Amino acid sequence: MGEMNISYPQSPLTSHYGEPKGFFKLFKLSSPSQFLGARLPYFHLTRVTDGCSSSSHKIIRTSTMHHVFILDDEGEHKNVELLQIKLKEFNFLELVQIELITNTGCQVEGVQMWREDTKEFHKALNLEEHSKGIIVLVRPDGYVGFIGGLGSSDVDAVIEHLNNYLL
Numbered sequence: 001m002g003e004m005n006i007s008y009p010q011s012p013l014t015s016h017y018g019e020p021k022g023f024f025k026l027f028k029l030s031s032p033s034q035f036l037g038a039r040l041p042y043f044h045l046t047r048v049t050d051g052c053s054s055s056s057h058k059i060i061r062t063s064t065m066h067h068v069f070i071l072d073d074e075g076e077h078k079n080v081e082l083l084q085i086k087l088k089e090f091n092f093l094e095l096v097q098i099e100l101i102t103n104t105g106c107q108v109e110g111v112q113m114w115r116e117d118t119k120e121f122h123k124a125l126n127l128e129e130h131s132k133g134i135i136v137l138v139r140p141d142g143y144v145g146f147i148g149g150l151g152s153s154d155v156d157a158v159i160e161h162l163n164n165y166l167l
Contacts, residue, residue, distance in 0.1 A: 036147065040069075040138045043120035045101065048113040056121070057142070059099060064140045066096045068158065071121065072133040072150055077108050079133070083155045084110060092162055096137075137161065 043056045060067050070080055080100055087093045098111045101121065107113060116122065133150025135158055146161045148154035 036144055038144055039142050040136070040144055041121070043116065044118050045099075045114040045116055048107075048115055054114075060138055060140075060142050063097065066140060066145070066162070067099050067138045068096055069099045069101060069121070069136045069138060070133065070150065071101050071116075071136075073102055073104050074133060074150075077102070077106070077111075079150050079152055079155055080108050080111060082152060083135075083158065084108070086155060086159045090159055090163065090167075092159075092166065095166060096162070 040056055040060060045054050045056065045059070046052070047054065056069070068083065070083075072080060077100065080098065084093075084098065087096055087098075098108075099114060100108060100111050101114045101116050103115055135146070135148050135150055135154055136144060137146035137158060139145040146158055148157055
């Protein structure tokens with residue numbers, strides 16, 4: 001039996017950028033450093049393309065990749081595409097899978113798109129119904145390695161974070 005109540009907030013494998021409104025509520029935390037290194041919470045998702053039901057834990061258990069969960073209800077997903085471009089530029093596309101959680105917007109090629117009907121992840125992060133976006137990078141071991149907003153500077157921060165230990 002493994003220990004599930006472990007976190008690594010001070011690890012060099014964790015970092016955050018900015019302070020996206022509301023993400024501290026997850027695990028009743030008061031700062032991003034307490035959130036970082038914690039296990040990704042369990043929440044239900046439905047794949048947009050075929051309606052297949054899944055969960056956050058099932059997604060991260062099915063591969064040895066990093067997963068970037070992006071909550072983005074803005075619709076155009078410009079910075080999701082920017083993240084894709086940067087991941088390709090730094091040769092991280094084979095190591096990182098983007099999981100876009102949205103209820104609006106168009107399909108982004110090469111990105112797994114999900115609906116979150118129950119809003120469990122939104123609630124855990126204490127986000128408004130229509131959030132401006134948040135990035136949560138989950139390492140292959142299921143622990144949160146990075147958290148930030150969805151601005152272009154946040155995208156750069158994700159790439160910088162990955163550069164710190166993947167290169």
